[in-house]
Amino acid sequence: MSQSQTLPLKRHQDENPRDDDSSDIKPSRLKISLPSEDSDKKILIKRVKDVEICVPIVYGTIAFFLGRKASESQSHKWTVYVRGASNEDLSAVVKRVVFQLHPSFNNPTRVVESPPFEISECGWGEFEIAITLFFHSDACEKQLDLYHHLKLYPEDESGPQNTKRPVVIESYNEVVFPEPSEAFLARVQNHPAVVVPRLPDGLNLPSPVPVEPMNDKERGDTKDHPLNHWFLNFSEADELLKLAAARQQVQAHIVKLRRQLTLMEGLPQSKQPSG
């Protein structure tokens, strides 16, 4: 994997005509890096430092018990998927998703090239599914691997399973692109599925180039997904609250201990066993 190199700004002036007042861009903001696998082309990609693109995703499984239609080998119908955390379209970032199922399945390597990125299957067993995300070339050449354990049977084994209530296991995660390329940033900076921080002033991005065939036959978001009422809600507010409360407690305790320590520090030296 090739490392990034910093080159002087002047080198690529010709590629991006800039005005005079944007010459105050600090040279350190832009970096040149070589794509990892393009050894023969050696295209220089301009990356933006200190800006990190974050794509919140949720991935998981929903499993329905088939009830009367269940058989020995097919007792549950389940779906494994990757969606945007707010149900937005991920296809702007994700080129394709590969789900690696248990080898007992036919064609266990399932490739999904367009949203919704999901696979539905019938089966009876629980196993670990490997989910690999491939991104568009301007975003990242490298893939990202995630793992999810398929759960078919509910936690509390109270009575027969309900065909109406599925077992839903979802995980929240964020895909982070630490130094996105200018092209990528330009393309997605206003996309709802992507979280882009406030861009530094004076950053001049090229005009966005739409990436490989856009899927306009269907919507890529999951806002009207048939299963979307089972989707879990992930709000950071609860977690933040709990964390803040915990931190407060710990801080208070620390203060107390510090006080005690300083008190103690003054004592033993002066104390002499007297009469």
Next chain:
Amino acid sequence: MDVKNILGGLPNFSFPLQEKNSSEVCALTGGFAPLMPAVDLSLLKKKPPSDKKVIWRWLPFKNSARKDDLQLHHWIQVVNGVPPTGDYSFAKYNKSVDITRYTDEEYEKYLANPKWTKEETDQLFDLCERFNLRFIVIADRFPSSRTVEELKDRYYSVSRAMLIARNPSSTDVAMDPLVQEPYNVSQEMERKRAQSLILSQTKQQERRDEEVLAEAKRIAELRIMTKVDLESELDVASKACANVTERANPGETVSPSNTELPPIVVSSMTSTDNASTIASLRMLYVYSRTYALGQMVQSASSSAGLRTIKRVDQTLQELGVNLKPRVPTKTVCAEHLELRNEILTLLNLQKQLQNKEVEGSSFRDGSHCETTGTPKRLHRGGDQDLTFVPDNTSSGGERIGKRDQKRKSLNKFCMLSLGGNRNGVAICGALLIGIVNLVLSSSELNYWQF
């Protein structure tokens, strides 16, 4: 014989006696004959009859290495009547060096040198041939006084020049060591000087040199060790994160996908704190937030022992915080890390306090709590602690109760000791109040399992 008498006559054992007095021997071996070696040793020394008849004869011989026809005699083995054939066995050791001689034209063309006359060069080459390039002898025999290095230099440069001149385009010549490694006079002189210096060193000097070298080696090793430690810590931190996969726990999985990169990248860093982890994360083109959090946690706890890490986790659980955040957004992860760091600080402080207490306890052996106004004070201290206990833990209530009891019993103890040791009240009351307070609070801390 005497044994037989003692035993009143031995029973019917017929010992195959081969030696005198062997009845005792037989008795020792349990009534059986002693073991004999399978092979007779005297037979081993005998040689098998060979078919060769060898005699020694005083015969003349000729040496092909000699230029004259001198005939000498020597004793030689004659096998089966056939004297040895072939050349004198030592003739093959008569080797000499091939010295290429130059012609006069060659000399004029390539080999002229201001410092050497043709005559001298001729003489040199004659001597070289005669003495097989033994330059010490040649230098000794050389008519005008020249150093060994000068002679060598002249000889080798002439040979080299001739070789190149005679084979201008040949590649074999290029491989010849004469061409590839020309004689370097100054280097040789320096080398010989250094050699003589070393050889003439006294024992003391030798010892001193050894000491200096050992010291230098130690310093170098130390430096390498610290560098390797740092690198290996980093490696371990990143690799350990790569191995963390709680896959049995649905919904809380870590994705160590880009792990082939971090060990390579991280080893170029020189510190293990957050900054380096952040930098190493930046080197990845993409990573998941949970992975990043895992890395940061690893690097933060890299200096702490396993027990401390467990205690941190325990504390988090007691505070009602997920060990791995359910919604790992950027802010949540940052807060989580801060909380972990604060807990680490807390644990350190506790440890310090404990140590101080242990120190102080040796002082306190002689004097117990001998104060008057203690009970109220203690109670107040306890109240402060009450608010700290997390409300949602059901066991909290029990703990408080136990703490109260402890305090009460200690109070009683104080009162008792007061009665017994009135003269001890002379000791500064404020000091003791402080100490007792601390004793109680720190013991309370111990109670609250961290």
